[in-house]
Amino acid sequence: MLKNGNKLALDVAVFGDLSRSTLESRRQPVDPPRRYNAERPYSVFHRNGNLQADPKQLSTLRRIVAYLWASPYTIAGITIGLLLGGRFQVVDGVIEISGPRIAGLLLRMLIPALALTFGHVVFGQTEAALARTREHERVHVQQYERWGIAFVPAYLTCWLILSLAGRDGYRENPFEVEAYAADDCQK
Numbered sequence: 001m002l003k004n005g006n007k008l009a010l011d012v013a014v015f016g017d018l019s020r021s022t023l024e025s026r027r028q029p030v031d032p033p034r035r036y037n038a039e040r041p042y043s044v045f046h047r048n049g050n051l052q053a054d055p056k057q058l059s060t061l062r063r064i065v066a067y068l069w070a071s072p073y074t075i076a077g078i079t080i081g082l083l084l085g086g087r088f089q090v091v092d093g094v095i096e097i098s099g100p101r102i103a104g105l106l107l108r109m110l111i112p113a114l115a116l117t118f119g120h121v122v123f124g125q126t127e128a129a130l131a132r133t134r135e136h137e138r139v140h141v142q143q144y145e146r147w148g149i150a151f152v153p154a155y156l157t158c159w160l161i162l163s164l165a166g167r168d169g170y171r172e173n174p175f176e177v178e179a180y181a182a183d184d185c186q187k
Protein backbone atom coordinates (compact mmCIF):
# COMPACT_ATOMS: atom_id res chain seq x y z
CA MET A 1 0.00 0.00 0.00
CA LEU A 2 2.84 2.19 0.66
CA LYS A 3 3.98 1.77 -2.92
CA ASN A 4 0.45 2.29 -4.23
CA GLY A 5 0.02 5.11 -1.81
CA ASN A 6 3.09 6.73 -3.28
CA LYS A 7 1.71 6.21 -6.79
CA LEU A 8 -1.60 7.80 -5.74
CA ALA A 9 0.23 10.73 -4.21
CA LEU A 10 2.24 11.07 -7.41
CA ASP A 11 -0.89 10.97 -9.59
CA VAL A 12 -2.63 13.58 -7.49
CA ALA A 13 0.43 15.78 -7.73
CA VAL A 14 0.70 15.32 -11.52
CA PHE A 15 -3.01 15.86 -12.17
CA GLY A 16 -3.00 18.76 -9.78
CA ASP A 17 -0.24 20.37 -11.79
CA LEU A 18 -1.93 19.51 -15.06
CA SER A 19 -5.26 20.99 -14.03
CA ARG A 20 -3.58 24.18 -12.83
CA SER A 21 -1.64 24.64 -16.08
CA THR A 22 -4.84 23.88 -18.08
CA LEU A 23 -6.65 26.64 -16.19
CA GLU A 24 -3.80 29.07 -16.85
CA SER A 25 -3.71 28.23 -20.56
CA ARG A 26 -7.48 28.84 -20.80
CA ARG A 27 -7.09 32.35 -19.36
CA GLN A 28 -7.38 34.83 -22.25
CA PRO A 29 -4.79 37.62 -22.45
CA VAL A 30 -6.49 40.89 -21.50
CA ASP A 31 -5.77 44.11 -23.40
CA PRO A 32 -4.50 46.85 -21.10
CA PRO A 33 -7.12 49.57 -20.57
CA ARG A 34 -6.84 52.43 -23.04
CA ARG A 35 -6.86 55.66 -21.12
CA TYR A 36 -6.88 59.16 -22.53
CA ASN A 37 -3.56 60.79 -21.83
CA ALA A 38 -3.61 64.58 -22.07
CA GLU A 39 0.16 64.63 -22.54
CA ARG A 40 -0.05 62.27 -25.47
CA PRO A 41 -3.44 63.11 -27.03
CA TYR A 42 -2.49 61.80 -30.47
CA SER A 43 -1.40 58.34 -29.27
CA VAL A 44 -2.73 55.56 -31.43
CA PHE A 45 -2.74 52.11 -29.84
CA HIS A 46 -2.39 48.67 -31.31
CA ARG A 47 -4.54 45.93 -29.76
CA ASN A 48 -1.54 44.86 -27.67
CA GLY A 49 -1.28 48.33 -26.17
CA ASN A 50 1.90 49.34 -27.98
CA LEU A 51 2.10 52.78 -29.51
CA GLN A 52 1.46 52.68 -33.24
CA ALA A 53 2.85 56.14 -33.95
CA ASP A 54 5.12 58.40 -31.97
CA PRO A 55 3.11 61.46 -30.84
CA LYS A 56 6.18 63.62 -31.37
CA GLN A 57 6.31 62.50 -35.00
CA LEU A 58 2.60 63.26 -35.41
CA SER A 59 3.14 66.68 -33.88
CA THR A 60 6.03 67.31 -36.32
CA LEU A 61 3.76 66.18 -39.15
CA ARG A 62 1.10 68.63 -38.00
CA ARG A 63 3.70 71.42 -37.97
CA ILE A 64 4.78 70.58 -41.52
CA VAL A 65 1.15 70.51 -42.71
CA ALA A 66 0.50 73.85 -40.95
CA TYR A 67 3.46 75.47 -42.73
CA LEU A 68 2.45 74.03 -46.10
CA TRP A 69 -1.19 75.05 -45.58
CA ALA A 70 -0.21 78.70 -44.95
CA SER A 71 2.68 78.68 -47.48
CA PRO A 72 1.00 80.67 -50.32
CA TYR A 73 0.78 83.68 -47.97
CA THR A 74 4.23 83.02 -46.47
CA ILE A 75 5.82 82.97 -49.95
CA ALA A 76 4.00 86.22 -50.88
CA GLY A 77 5.22 87.78 -47.60
CA ILE A 78 8.85 86.76 -48.18
CA THR A 79 8.67 88.14 -51.75
CA ILE A 80 7.28 91.50 -50.55
CA GLY A 81 9.94 91.63 -47.79
CA LEU A 82 12.75 91.00 -50.31
CA LEU A 83 11.36 93.57 -52.80
CA LEU A 84 11.11 96.20 -50.05
CA GLY A 85 14.60 95.45 -48.72
CA GLY A 86 13.30 94.53 -45.26
CA ARG A 87 15.40 93.22 -42.40
CA PHE A 88 14.61 89.55 -41.77
CA GLN A 89 14.70 87.75 -38.43
CA VAL A 90 13.24 84.41 -37.35
CA VAL A 91 11.52 84.26 -33.96
CA ASP A 92 9.88 81.00 -32.77
CA GLY A 93 9.54 79.67 -36.31
CA VAL A 94 8.01 82.88 -37.70
CA ILE A 95 9.82 85.21 -40.14
CA GLU A 96 9.63 88.82 -38.95
CA ILE A 97 10.41 91.58 -41.45
CA SER A 98 10.86 95.27 -40.66
CA GLY A 99 12.40 98.36 -42.22
CA PRO A 100 11.58 101.88 -43.47
CA ARG A 101 9.89 100.74 -46.70
CA ILE A 102 7.90 98.08 -44.79
CA ALA A 103 6.79 100.88 -42.40
CA GLY A 104 5.78 103.03 -45.39
CA LEU A 105 3.60 100.17 -46.69
CA LEU A 106 1.95 99.54 -43.30
CA LEU A 107 1.19 103.26 -42.83
CA ARG A 108 -0.49 103.49 -46.25
CA MET A 109 -2.95 100.68 -45.53
CA LEU A 110 -6.69 101.25 -45.07
CA ILE A 111 -6.06 101.04 -41.33
CA PRO A 112 -2.44 102.06 -40.62
CA ALA A 113 -0.88 99.17 -38.77
CA LEU A 114 2.09 98.62 -36.49
CA ALA A 115 2.32 95.06 -37.79
CA LEU A 116 0.66 92.75 -40.31
CA THR A 117 0.74 88.95 -40.63
CA PHE A 118 1.03 87.04 -43.92
CA GLY A 119 1.11 83.28 -43.21
CA HIS A 120 4.33 82.65 -41.29
CA VAL A 121 5.61 86.14 -42.09
CA VAL A 122 4.96 89.15 -39.84
CA PHE A 123 5.71 92.65 -41.13
CA GLY A 124 6.46 95.33 -38.55
CA GLN A 125 7.22 99.03 -38.86
CA THR A 126 10.26 98.51 -36.61
CA GLU A 127 11.78 95.72 -34.53
CA ALA A 128 10.25 97.37 -31.47
CA ALA A 129 6.81 97.27 -33.13
CA LEU A 130 7.34 93.57 -33.89
CA ALA A 131 8.19 92.87 -30.25
CA ARG A 132 5.20 94.87 -28.99
CA THR A 133 2.69 93.15 -31.28
CA ARG A 134 4.25 89.65 -31.17
CA GLU A 135 1.59 87.90 -29.06
CA HIS A 136 -1.29 89.43 -31.02
CA GLU A 137 0.25 88.63 -34.42
CA ARG A 138 1.07 85.05 -33.34
CA VAL A 139 -2.69 84.46 -32.98
CA HIS A 140 -3.05 85.55 -36.61
CA VAL A 141 -0.26 83.10 -37.55
CA GLN A 142 -2.30 80.33 -35.86
CA GLN A 143 -5.39 81.49 -37.77
CA TYR A 144 -3.45 81.17 -41.07
CA GLU A 145 -2.40 77.67 -39.95
CA ARG A 146 -6.07 76.80 -39.39
CA TRP A 147 -7.60 78.50 -42.44
CA GLY A 148 -4.72 78.25 -44.95
CA ILE A 149 -5.51 79.85 -48.30
CA ALA A 150 -9.06 80.64 -47.08
CA PHE A 151 -7.86 82.96 -44.30
CA VAL A 152 -7.84 86.30 -46.17
CA PRO A 153 -11.20 85.69 -47.95
CA ALA A 154 -12.73 84.65 -44.58
CA TYR A 155 -11.27 87.69 -42.81
CA LEU A 156 -12.48 90.09 -45.52
CA THR A 157 -15.92 88.45 -45.64
CA CYS A 158 -16.31 89.02 -41.88
CA TRP A 159 -15.16 92.61 -42.38
CA LEU A 160 -17.68 93.17 -45.21
CA ILE A 161 -20.63 91.62 -43.35
CA LEU A 162 -19.90 93.65 -40.20
CA SER A 163 -19.40 96.88 -42.19
CA LEU A 164 -22.67 96.37 -44.09
CA ALA A 165 -24.40 95.90 -40.73
CA GLY A 166 -22.96 99.26 -39.60
CA ARG A 167 -20.51 97.65 -37.19
CA ASP A 168 -16.72 97.81 -36.83
CA GLY A 169 -15.30 95.42 -39.43
CA TYR A 170 -11.92 95.51 -37.72
CA ARG A 171 -12.42 95.44 -33.94
CA GLU A 172 -15.58 93.29 -34.11
CA ASN A 173 -14.03 90.92 -36.64
CA PRO A 174 -13.94 87.46 -34.96
CA PHE A 175 -10.32 86.98 -36.10
CA GLU A 176 -9.34 90.25 -34.39
CA VAL A 177 -11.50 89.54 -31.33
CA GLU A 178 -9.48 86.33 -30.84
CA ALA A 179 -6.16 88.11 -31.36
CA TYR A 180 -7.03 91.05 -29.08
CA ALA A 181 -8.20 88.59 -26.41
CA ALA A 182 -4.66 87.17 -26.41
CA ASP A 183 -3.01 90.59 -26.39
CA ASP A 184 -4.49 94.04 -26.77
CA CYS A 185 -1.31 95.61 -28.12
CA GLN A 186 -3.10 98.92 -28.79
CA LYS A 187 -3.40 99.60 -25.06
Ligand SMILES: [Zn+2]
Nearest residue numbers: 136140176179
Ligand atom coordinates in the same frame (compact mmCIF):
# COMPACT_ATOMS: atom_id res chain seq x y z
ZN1 LIG B 1 -4.89 91.78 -35.53
